[in-house]
Amino acid sequence: MQKEYTVTVYTEDRIGITNRITIIFTRRGINITSLTTAETEIPGVYKFVITVMSTREKLDKVVGQIERLIEIHRAFVHEEDEVxxxxxxxxxxxxxxxxxxxxxxxxxxxxxxxxxxxxxxxxxxxxxxxxxxxxxxxxxxxxxxxxxxxxSGRVAIVKWSRRFHEHLKELDKSVASY
The missing domain is CATH 3.30.70.1150 (ACT-like. Chain A, domain 2)
Structure with missing residues (x-):
């Protein structure tokens, strides 16, 4: 059954990444109803908040494809009550x-x-x-x-994202020490 979902994608700042992400949705026949992107609290890490109408099954496959892109740290599918x-x-x-x-x-x-x-x-x-x-x-x-x-598009904070944000902060520290 189709319903509204929020997809969050954490990525590096790279030219063309928006196009590469949206093409994955297009190929699966999923229309993006809202897309917002901005830098996170960690310099160089950007968060995409994507709103779509789809099935969970389709979105899980899309997220798997998105995470295979080199510039992607992680991608998640969220139900409305999770954001x-x-x-x-x-x-x-x-x-x-x-x-x-x-x-x-x-x-x-x-x-x-x-x-x-x-x-x-x-x-x-x-x-x-x-x-x-x-x-x-x-x-x-x-x-x-x-x-x-x-x-505007949707701006969202995930209720359970603390562990992942701690991982991103550790990543930021390790990059800064080089």
Missing amino acids: VYQELALYKISTKALHTAGDVEKLIRENNARILTITADYFVIEKTGHQQELTDFIKKLEPYGLIEYTK
Whole structure:
């Protein structure tokens, strides 16, 4: 049965590694719905957070293929309850909403969002949350003159990753001693 999974991949910083990882998903017919990458707390080690709809069986095979790439330290498949995650959304709203009936400022507070910038023509709201929360907020903002919306990919921390992170820190120390 297909469901949403989060795949985390720890890799060295190499040109073309994103392409090499995504091709493995493509060859298996798995669509990536979100991909975020950033350096970890260990210099030179990057973490890919990949969200996909698939079966566990298919993903286990994909992770096995990914780990065979030379630049990969480790790759993992996670169920939703194994990760703490958020996404970030930005909403551009017409400044007229600040002057019309209805309390957009109250709506922003009630939804744990914040205003990032205000110009003569628009203002930008930032909200973090899960995908459904962010899309629900769009519906609430539409009456106020929603101009534009954009969302990041998933940012996630694995609940049980401590041992692996200790391994990465040891690796970092051994590389630094050369």
